[in-house]
Amino acid sequence: MLDENSIRPDPALDALTPPLAPEAPAPSTLDLPAPPVARLELDAALRLWLAHGGRRVRVKPVRCFPWSSPGELVSLRDERGREELLVESLGELDAASARALASALLDTGFVLEVCRVHSIEEDYEMRIWHTETRQGKRTFQTKLDEWPWAAPDGGHLVRDLAGDLFRLPPLDTLDEKTRRWLWAYVG
Amino acid sequence: MSTVTTLDDVELLKRYTDQPARLPDDVRRLVALATGETQVDAYALIDLDAELRLCERWLVLTPGWVALQVPGGLPLEARRSSIERCSLDRGLSCNTLRVERRGSEPMVARYTQRQRSAVERIAAALEGELQSAGADADAAYAAEVARPIRHAQALVSKSGLFILARLLRYLLPYRRELGLGLGAAAIITLCALLPPYLTGYLIDGVLRPVQDGAVASGDVALIGWACIGAMTVVYLLRRAAAWVRLRLMAVLGEYVARDLRGELYEHLQELSIAFYSRKKTGSLITRVSSDTDRLWDFLAFGVVDLSLSVVMLVGLCAVLIRLDPVLGLLMALPLPGIYFAIRHNGKRMDRMFQRAFRRWSNLTDVLSDTIPGIRVVRAFNQHVREAGRFRAANEAATADFNLIHGVWTSFWPGVMLTVEISIILVWSFALPRLLGGELLGPPLSLGVFVSFLLYTGMFMWPIEVFGQMARIVNRATTSAHRVFEILDTRPDVVDAGDAIVVERIEGNVRFDDVSFSYDEVRPTLKHLSFEVRAGEMIGLVGPSGGGKSTLVNLITRFYDVSGGSIQVDGVDIRRFAAGAYRRHVGMVLQDPYLFHGSVLDNIRYGVPEATPAEVVAAARVANAHDFVCKLPHGYDTLVGERGHTLSGGERQRISIARAVLSNPRILILDEATSAVDTETERKIQEAMDRLAQGRTVFAIAHRLSTLRRASRLFVIEDGRLAEVGTHLELMKNEGSTYRRLYELQQQLHDG
Numbered sequence: 001m002l003d004e005n006s007i008r009p010d011p012a013l014d015a016l017t018p019p020l021a022p023e024a025p026a027p028s029t030l031d032l033p034a035p036p037v038a039r040l041e042l043d044a045a046l047r048l049w050l051a052h053g054g055r056r057v058r059v060k061p062v063r064c065f066p067w068s069s070p071g072e073l074v075s076l077r078d079e080r081g082r083e084e085l086l087v088e089s090l091g092e093l094d095a096a097s098a099r100a101l102a103s104a105l106l107d108t109g110f111v112l113e114v115c116r117v118h119s120i121e122e123d124y125e126m127r128i129w130h131t132e133t134r135q136g137k138r139t140f141q142t143k144l145d146e147w148p149w150a151a152p153d154g155g156h157l158v159r160d161l162a163g164d165l166f167r168l169p170p171l172d173t174l175d176e177k178t179r180r181w182l183w184a185y186v187g
Numbered sequence: 188m189s190t191v192t193t194l195d196d197v198e199l200l201k202r203y204t205d206q207p208a209r210l211p212d213d214v215r216r217l218v219a220l221a222t223g224e225t226q227v228d229a230y231a232l233i234d235l236d237a238e239l240r241l242c243e244r245w246l247v248l249t250p251g252w253v254a255l256q257v258p259g260g261l262p263l264e265a266r267r268s269s270i271e272r273c274s275l276d277r278g279l280s281c282n283t284l285r286v287e288r289r290g291s292e293p294m295v296a297r298y299t300q301r302q303r304s305a306v307e308r309i310a311a312a313l314e315g316e317l318q319s320a321g322a323d324a325d326a327a328y329a330a331e332v333a334r335p336i337r338h339a340q341a342l343v344s345k346s347g348l349f350i351l352a353r354l355l356r357y358l359l360p361y362r363r364e365l366g367l368g369l370g371a372a373a374i375i376t377l378c379a380l381l382p383p384y385l386t387g388y389l390i391d392g393v394l395r396p397v398q399d400g401a402v403a404s405g406d407v408a409l410i411g412w413a414c415i416g417a418m419t420v421v422y423l424l425r426r427a428a429a430w431v432r433l434r435l436m437a438v439l440g441e442y443v444a445r446d447l448r449g450e451l452y453e454h455l456q457e458l459s460i461a462f463y464s465r466k467k468t469g470s471l472i473t474r475v476s477s478d479t480d481r482l483w484d485f486l487a488f489g490v491v492d493l494s495l496s497v498v499m500l501v502g503l504c505a506v507l508i509r510l511d512p513v514l515g516l517l518m519a520l521p522l523p524g525i526y527f528a529i530r531h532n533g534k535r536m537d538r539m540f541q542r543a544f545r546r547w548s549n550l551t552d553v554l555s556d557t558i559p560g561i562r563v564v565r566a567f568n569q570h571v572r573e574a575g576r577f578r579a580a581n582e583a584a585t586a587d588f589n590l591i592h593g594v595w596t597s598f599w600p601g602v603m604l605t606v607e608i609s610i611i612l613v614w615s616f617a618l619p620r621l622l623g624g625e626l627l628g629p630p631l632s633l634g635v636f637v638s639f640l641l642y643t644g645m646f647m648w649p650i651e652v653f654g655q656m657a658r659i660v661n662r663a664t665t666s667a668h669r670v671f672e673i674l675d676t677r678p679d680v681v682d683a684g685d686a687i688v689v690e691r692i693e694g695n696v697r698f699d700d701v702s703f704s705y706d707e708v709r710p711t712l713k714h715l716s717f718e719v720r721a722g723e724m725i726g727l728v729g730p731s732g733g734g735k736s737t738l739v740n741l742i743t744r745f746y747d748v749s750g751g752s753i754q755v756d757g758v759d760i761r762r763f764a765a766g767a768y769r770r771h772v773g774m775v776l777q778d779p780y781l782f783h784g785s786v787l788d789n790i791r792y793g794v795p796e797a798t799p800a801e802v803v804a805a806a807r808v809a810n811a812h813d814f815v816c817k818l819p820h821g822y823d824t825l826v827g828e829r830g831h832t833l834s835g836g837e838r839q840r841i842s843i844a845r846a847v848l849s850n851p852r853i854l855i856l857d858e859a860t861s862a863v864d865t866e867t868e869r870k871i872q873e874a875m876d877r878l879a880q881g882r883t884v885f886a887i888a889h890r891l892s893t894l895r896r897a898s899r900l901f902v903i904e905d906g907r908l909a910e911v912g913t914h915l916e917l918m919k920n921e922g923s924t925y926r927r928l929y930e931l932q933q934q935l936h937d938g
Contacts, residue, residue, distance in 0.1 A: 045285045045293035110281035124668045126339045136241030139205045161335035163300035164280045184542040
């Protein structure tokens with residue numbers, strides 16, 4: 001079942017409350033307001049639906065911290081991009097809702113994960129990466145001034161010309177040849 | 188000059204991606220079998236399966252059907268008439284297309300960003316919004332997938348050699364200088380080969396016979412002095428040739444670089460606004476400055492050095508082997524090894540420099556973050572943390588540069604040691620022969636051996652140039668490619684052969700079913716039709732991203748329409764010569780751009796022949812005259828780069844004066860008062876009201892109160908003309924977007 005403390009509606013600006021009476025405890029001004037009961041489910045077209053407050057709306061989950069805290073604070077947004085609900089933690093949802101949300105997050109947060117680099121060549125204005133990803137073989141191109149940037153989880157991310165994101169796991173988890181190829185670009 | 192050897196989109200896909208360049212024939216057959224239609228209107232690769240693994244499935248659009256290939260079976264297909272809705276969800280690297288059908292489960296396809304444009308093209312066609320339906324499906328698919336690569340390198344030559352050959356063609360106008368330079372370089376090489384030979388001759392032909400008592404010194408003194416004289420002449424000739432070569436080639440390189448810079452800059456002036464929105468300003472500036480400079484370096488020295496080193500190396504090997512085949516081979520044998528070692532080391536150093544420059548860029552990032560943001564750093568008391576961040580970046584960069592120093596400082600002594608070992612070997616083989624032994628070959632004269640040693644000392648330079656050759660050529664072709672890429676880009680807005688050079692316009696503007704798309708897939712303006720009479724003021728309002736700026740960009744002909752037509756005084760503006768037409772269209776933008784120069788130069792930018800009195804009159808209309816007179820040098824005051832010495836309001840009024848002076852019949856005001864205080868806004872508004880009199884005006888403003896004087900207001904929403912009317916008319920309509928926006932602004936203002 002849904003824990004009422006786990007799902008929070010839009011943290012509106014009124015959360016920045018005026019000063020409290022002296023005897024009251026001093027909560028953080030950034031505490032999130034209490035949530036309504038809500039339920040999430042996927043339909044046959046794998047769309048995520050949120051039922052709460054007597055309404056049922058189609059929502060898109062957006063991780064607030066996709067790399068530093070991927071399992072926490074997921075913003076559920078309607079088709080016009082407005083926040084319907086802020087889920088503080090997936091672990092606090094009822095099992096079916098958590099499964100539905102986790103499944104939807106797989107799609108929105110999906111990035112290709114490089115597990116081996118065969119070679120990296122330079123061409124005019126771009127760098128060509130011949131790689132093996134967890135999802136299959138992929139050759140992609142990055143701009144010459146597009147360097148992989150460090151992700152909080154210890155890996156790196158790099159964006160190709162088409163806009164696809166590739167995650168490079170921490171170097172010590174990769175084979176020697178891949179590490180040699182990545183040496184100039186990562187670390 | 189143009190490159191005719193560029194890759195088309197299909198070739199780009201083949202070269203740079205691992206996905207098919209067109210729809211496979213067996214999929215075509217399967218789709219035809221499932222739908223009964225053989226014509227394919229569009230298709231896209233669906234490259235993610237349900238488990239988010241990379242796969243190869245196809246989404247195919249035929250005239251009556253849309254089909255999605257299912258693994259190991261016939262495609263899942265739907266009649267286009269049964270489709271109720273298409274929706275697209277975008278993720279980081281996984282997008283989802285859902286095609287909702289009457290009476291069936293939705294069709295779901297997942298794909299990466301690379302396939303996005305091609306899939307969205309199909310979605311747009313299904314929604315009936317595709318601008319260019321009926322285009323060649325193969326070409327459209329290849330163009331959509333190759334577009335990011337094409338934008339990264341607009342034109343890709345098939346081979347670096349073509350680029351180099353094209354670059355060398357720029358030398359043709361200077362062939363006389365080039366010939367002289369190359370001739371001088373050949374003389375330098377020949378002159379370098381003569382002194383060792385003369386030295387050997389002097390030893391064997393003069394010194395040894397005299398020391399051995401075979402001839403009297405007086406008999407050969409003349410020959411000795413003749414040798415010294417010849418060497419003097421050779422050295423003088425060599426220096427003279429070196430001077431000619433350096434001078435001629437340096438100057439020639441400058442001329443070629445000048446020609447390229449000039450051609451490049453003039454071409455940049457012709458290119459469309461769309462091109463500038465794709466390319467970074469810094470990159471374009473680098474192409475005109477650094478790349479042409481690098482080409483000067485290559486043309487002035489690289490071309491000659493490379494050809495000379497070939498001649499020198501061949502000449503040296505020939506001379507050494509002729510002097511003494513055994514010793515010659517001994518000296519020549521390590522050369523290929525040294526060459527490959529230098530080449531390998533060059534590649535290794537490239538990677539090391541790449542890493543070091545990346546680290547260096549991290550360091551400059553810290554600087555460019557914190558120096559402009561020093562107030563925030565201080566306000567949040569983060570200077571200690573920032574100092575630590577800089578220290579870490581500084582240490583990392585230093586470590587990498589030290590690594591580079593460690594490599595080159597040990598590599599070159601290693602190469603020299605190899606050469607020196609060869610010399611020791613040569614000595615070891617030569618000494619017994621010099622002493623008269625015949626075990627290792629016939630006796631060797633001292634003169635020949637000294638000549639030999641002098642020649643061996645000349646080996647290093649051509650070897651080094653050879654080792655760096657790939658790098659030198661690579662750098663030059665890269666720069667040449669960057670320059671030719673711009674030169675080969677064609678403007679999107681091109682004058683027709685019989686373009687009308689319009690002298691005068693009235694200012695009647697008519698949009699006839701105008702549609703426009705920046706990427707030929709997603710429409711930004713959809714079927715806009717309206718008519719504006721000369722002298723009318725039209726206020727353009729609506730949410731951000733609705734298409735207001737696109738609309739005015741079409742009127743200025745920064746872009747040409749994708750569908751329909753825009754007519755001015757009854758003539759399609761595509762029939763006008765763009766330059767002549769734009770003289771009649773003035774713009775005042777939110778962020779006015781002033782050039783480095785005086786206030787006078789900036790006001791008469793569009794009309795350089797304007798008299799001072801006309802400039803003052805324009806400034807008066809623009810409410811600029813008073814503040815200009817207060818500047819220390821009046822109208823002759825330099826405004827600095829982008830006018831940074833003036834306030835935003837002052838810059839805006841100068842830009843209005845500029846528009847007043849150019850006296851356009853059509854005027855575009857794009858958020859001209861949005862970034863100034865109330866008093867300045869009042870002055871600017873007054874100026875603009877005067878400027879607008881008697882002209883056709885299109886004014887965009889988020890502050891709706893500034894548009895109350897407009898003859899009519901056009902509400903542009905989602906690319907469509909949603910509402911038309913005067914302020915009062917639109918306010919009367921309770922459900923209108925305009926009224927809602929106006930009331931929201933009023934509430935904000937009152938609040």
